[in-house]
Amino acid sequence: MPNISEIIEEIKKKIKLGKKTEESSEPEPDDEFSFTLEEEAVNESEDLFAANEELLAKIGELESKFPKIEMMVTNLRKENENLRGDIQNINENFQDMMALYEVVSNQINPFIGISKITATSMEKVEMMENESRNLKKRVEELQNDVVILANVYLNTHQIDLDGVINEVLAEEEFSKAISGEDSDDW
Template identity: 60%
Template structure:
């Protein structure tokens, strides 16, 4: 009976050591990927800031367009024929509308490029987000089942 308990304890210790070695290997793998990920995140932040500046400029241009539109709409009177000033204003408005459409398309393209770049960085660094999420969830489940959950209301009274 004593030998059985000893054998069972020995198996448990061996299983725990194997689990610990596996976890340490995963932690080392994640730690080795962190610098690359941080670098990628910094690059994405820089690109994101450049996009913010670009969007801010687009917003300013849009406000200018709206102000010009108000001026033009105040000059156009449907009861009077189109004057030379009104025709010039309409041409400016058409040019501004074309510029607005071009800027809108540029913003859409930049947004798509940012999404593609993010996916590309993750792929280049061989980072599988699904796998990382799954590992974190597994760890949280193990913690909660073993009573190590720091959010447990029994322990945090």
């Protein structure tokens, strides 16, 4: 599947070829019928020329927007990777805290009674429980914030995420097809 810039270049070439054939047409003999046909041809060619100019202007606008969109997608990917790394670090810290909590809770025997357990140990356990709850809550809030920020960013910049994803997937399939990789590996 050719990418968008290749399609645009092909359209530009076709438009330029159309202009060259219009300019190189030879005048026909001077009779009324040929004059009428020539007038109609000139009017049609002027209309086609105007339409071609409009198309070229729109193509230029689209070409100028694609690098911006690609840059935004790249930035979003980087931000997502950074957030993924942060969330992974939080998860690792949370797992470490839970492992430490298990070790501490295994050392405290509930059948002995509180009198033999020092107050500082109990405070540490309670602190760790509170901290684990806070971390869990914070991870959930961060995940919600990421979703909200992504939606706001996409809506603000009027990005069709499904379209961008489909385009990226199509480009990947195209590059795999060119390199000879099997696309059935998914």
